[in-house]
Amino acid sequence: MRIFLIGFMGVGKTTFGKRLAKRLAVPFIDLDHLIEEHTGGSVADYFATHGEDAFRLLEKEILQQTNFPENAVISTGGGAPCFFDNMDWMNAQGKTIYIQMPATAIADRLKNAKEERPLIKGLKGESLINFIEERLLARELHYKKAHLTLNGHNLNPENVVELL
Numbered sequence: 117m118r119i120f121l122i123g124f125m126g127v128g129k130t131t132f133g134k135r136l137a138k139r140l141a142v143p144f145i146d147l148d149h150l151i152e153e154h155t156g157g158s159v160a161d162y163f164a165t166h167g168e169d170a171f172r173l174l175e176k177e178i179l180q181q182t183n184f185p186e187n188a189v190i191s192t193g194g195g196a197p198c199f200f201d202n203m204d205w206m207n208a209q210g211k212t213i214y215i216q217m218p219a220t221a222i223a224d225r226l227k228n229a230k231e232e233r234p235l236i237k238g239l240k241g242e243s244l245i246n247f248i249e250e251r252l253l254a255r256e257l258h259y260k261k262a263h264l265t266l267n268g269h270n271l272n273p274e275n276v277v278e279l280l
């Protein structure tokens with residue numbers, strides 16, 4: 117089975133994706149990592165040099181033009197499902213799993229992981245939480261189209277296996 121993990125920055129898509137892939141004994145693929153292989157630099161560098169619009173175009177191209185294995189766990193960047201027809205595309209190509217967490221918990225997770233995330237780099241405290249709350253509200257329209265929703269607080273590969 118081809119599984120796409122989606123959800124806001126910091127909910128643990130990359131971390132949990134690796135564990136889930138290991139449990140299912142299938143390859144793990146991170147979309148941001150594919151983009152970085154393609155550009156030869158970091159996502160943060162790409163944002164800084166080319167801006168978000170160019171990143172979204174590239175993200176779509178890499179997502180929709182990669183021949184993902186039939187059996188794989190793919191973690192996506194938090195914005196990927198929210199641009200172009202990426203969410204419908206993923207829903208047609210595999211099983212989509214939305215990892216859900218409240219904004220305050222996401223802010224906690226992101227406190228020490230901001231540098232590599234250009235959208236939140238300069239934010240802290242209330243302004244970080246406010247930014248996450250606003251974006252999450254808009255993005256959930258897309259995230260909620262996922263086949264399955266999991267609580268990001270207690271992710272366990274065993275539970276997912278039972279749901280598949």
Ligand SMILES: Nc1ncnc2c1ncn2[C@@H]1O[C@H](COP(=O)(O)OP(=O)(O)O)[C@@H](O)[C@H]1O
Pocket residue numbers: 123124125126127128129130131132191225226228229271
């Ligand atoms: N289950 C977890 N419990 C606590 N911290 C976690 C957990 N999963 C991920 N993290 C931490 O949260 C941050 C974001 O995780 P990451 O997997 O990169 O999320 P995403 O890919 O969704 O942005 C990292 O610092 C990571 O170490």
Ligand SMILES: O=C(O)C1=C[C@@H](OP(=O)(O)O)[C@@H](O)[C@H](O)C1
Pocket residue numbers: 123124125126129130148159192193194195196232233234235
């Ligand atoms: O939410 C977003 O728009 C982004 C999330 C990041 O991935 P993670 O969700 O893995 O942090 C990365 O793709 C880029 O910084 C933009």
Ligand SMILES: [Mg+2]
Pocket residue numbers: 129130131148191192193
């Ligand atoms: Mg990630």
